[in-house]
Amino acid sequence: MIMSFESSNRINISFYAAVLITLFMLDGANGRGLRLSPVDVVTSKITTAVKYVIVDVNGSEEFTSIQDAIDSIPHGNQDWVVIHVKKGIYREKVRIPREKGHIFLRGSGRTKTSIVWSQSSENNYESSTFKVEADNFIAFGISFKNEAPTGIANSSQNQSVAAYVGGDKAAFYSCGFYSSHNTLLDHQGRHYYDRCYIQGAIDIIFGHARSIFHECEIFVIADKRIEIQGSVTGHTRTSVNENTGFVFLKGRIYGMGHAFLGRPRGDHSRVVFAYTYMSKTVRPEGWSDWNHRGSLENVYHAEYNCHGPGSSTEGRARWLKKLNGQEAAPFLSTDFIDGKQWLLVGQS
Template structure:
């Protein structure tokens, strides 16, 4: 079941695609000195992305189309698929849970903008994966112009049912462009794999970007909502890197953090947790300590929770916890380009 209040007839599809392409920006990548440079003015601008992916087939989802739900279109993709297939969503709100299984790679899910095309479902569970509104388990998936919302209420603090994930990403080589993620708790489960998020919006309050993935968040807005159920301050991130050999970590490049109330940039969650904010605007929403080890009893000797060249009132490092890091140019260098996620091998910008 889904509600699609703004569905468009099939003959308008080219117009929709053209309109979407007009408002999209090209990706920006930092150079070795932390400055941004455009890869190309036409990397991710509507039909051109389709050309780069060389998609052979398009499945259209809408009230008057062959596929009435997103999941039915995903189900129609052959097991073991090896060529890019577009799943294009008409504008509207799709009330359903969506799972892209491990056996169905090379899917490009495309909406008409995060303000016009939304996947929403009310689901709370003790388990992150079970609560997710949208889950990607396949490798080689691109998602564009969609919002994802878990509409469940947060419930009581420390209640095991409060897991309300908007999106879970456990496939490798997965990219989200111009997407939004909403949930009252544990918004984005960035579970495992190499991921890229560009020009996205992520909203939440407690550990709302969490998991063990190896990810770059480029020009992403993070909005903090207060959790009025508890006096304990939440954290934006909780990264699960357990050993030094693990390549995982969250890197935030040229984004913006703002909102209501107060929050930490992240918390030490494992012995080698790694989160870095680079060239990011930090509002007064950030607690002066910056980082916390709440709920973690292990050593912070090997965690990498740090900042480089950030601005704004929340970037004042004078009261940061002693085990956090203000990175030098040399320290930050390995986080400044898509090489951190081997992006030149798989991102559409480099096709």
């Protein structure tokens, strides 16, 4: 069933919120303590009437293509639009342009709903399977995959990005990101990733953004083509005046290969790992300056209270910052991304 933009029929999410709250109270009264999922909490907090679109690759709904559903949204949209993507593999490139904000892309689970393409390019943006350039975006329960075969090392056909995130105020809950090289281009803006799965080999997460990765799993794939081990992060920050950086809280790093926690892609690169489990996948040096020709004096690569066999800071790169509680505090809540101003659900 489709509720078109011309129709006066809209779903009143306030009603849904009331139902959820009632269920929570009743369940709590019986001592079971129902825990609402992020998708329910997000939905309950979108209190204005919204438009609702369903996509089914098998043809049971009006739209079989996610891009067609996005194209149906008017430019300059100011109301939240829920695009419910039923389970299936959607083999298409998808782009949400800057003019189409307030989209909630709801899948049926990251192992059930996926957007898949196969493209390598010397241009990371061009190779991306999924691009979101609009502000105010939410995704839940969907995977983004670039299935391009591993290219020739150091060649122009070696970038195969799964997702490009270039808008401000974007949140991903229980999503998956898969590629063999340059998986997630976290380009710019404030972003929040919660309980996501991110898989890759080299520069798995890279870009200029200011982002928190909360309880995310990072799986490292071995890249046998070159001697240089991969890196979990490659953050670009060129000035102390840029308030950007990647923060990883309470997640896990493991896999089949070995990788550094990060390498600088700018003289002021900023990456923090806190309360993170690190398997032996993490190289003892922790951090690499591979292909960096600038100074390391202002690079902010830091660790705080991490654990696991790969977390020992003995033998780490000389520029590592071992944070104390006071130094770590600014990175341990969503205040780092001004989350209280825009996040609908996230850790405090």
